[in-house]
Amino acid sequence: MISSKQRAYLRSLANNLESIFQLGKNGIEDTFLKQVDDALEARELIKITVLNNSGFESREASDAICEELGCEGVQAIGNKLVLYRKSSKKPRIELP
Structure with missing residues (x-):
């Protein structure tokens, strides 16, 4: 669980990020989850x-x-959502 201060910091980092995935008509499938899992491990913030x-x-979608x-x-605003998970191999983002 992250604090509100940490959440605000992550929102500021995500402000300049581009969306790397689109959740479409196929919904949340195993292949989509695998790709998101790999991206979270590599980038931490997507x-x-x-x-x-x-x-x-x-x-x-964020909750699921x-x-x-x-x-x-x-964050989940409009049609965008931001996810964070600390990398187990190479953590890059230092939370305050």
């Missing part, structure tokens, strides 16, 4: 765009992905 045809709101992968939902 942004995902939720498309209108996915059947998910951004908050619902976090439950499966054990990550933290940093």
Whole structure:
């Protein structure tokens, strides 16, 4: 669990990030979760765009992905969501 100060810091880092995944009509499948898991291990902080045809709101998608992968939902605004998980091999982001 991250504190509100840490969450604010992560939101500031994610502000300049581009979305690297799109959640579309196929929904949250095992292959999508595997790709997100690998990206979280490599980058620690990622942004995902939720498309209108996915059947998910951004908050619902964030909660579902976090439950499966054990990550933290940093932010869910509009059709974007930001996820964070500390890397087990090479941590890059130092939380305050």
